[in-house]
Amino acid sequence: MDKIFQKIINNNFSDLKGITVDASVPVPQALINELIEASLKGNKSITSVRASVHPQNRVSLDVKTSLLPWTLNLKLRLDTSIDLASYSSPKIRAWMENNRLLGSLGSLFNALPEGIRLYGDQVVIDLGSFLRTAEQKKYLDFVKSVNIRTEEGRLLLDVKLEVD
Secondary structure, eight states, X not given: OHHHHHHHHHTTTGGGTTOEEEEXXXXXXXHHHHXXXXXXXXXXXXEEEEEEEETTTEEEEEEEETTSSSOXXXXXXXXXXXXXXXXXXXXXXXXXXXOHXXXXXXXXXXXXXXXXXXXXXXXXXXXXXXXXXXXXXXXXXXXXXXEEEEETTEEEEEEEEEOO
């Protein structure tokens, strides 16, 4: 069985041409925080981030940084879908609802981790920058849409995959 699955993967799923998958993927807040922690390894400016997920695509972040003596509480509103039409790779976009000036200062001092940029009050997370291998990036070609919803304590991703 493993050989069959490996053959399908090695053939870039061409044996499954025409398949469409619609899935709802619940991502618990604890997993989001683990992913954030892993992405901060080696960052000298941001020492920790704790995310809390709320209804209506709202997320709050408690950010501890070596640049400030206090914890920043940032409130963000997530876009309702992942931008797959972006130039280089898919992006999650969010808008800052508070502490915009402090967020801009963090961007100015290059405090943000690789793959996260701030444009005015918009936070852009480049998902491709977190993928480490060519094989991981290759799977993005199957993703046709991702809608984002939230409820208390978890992010819900409505994903559509297709093998062309």
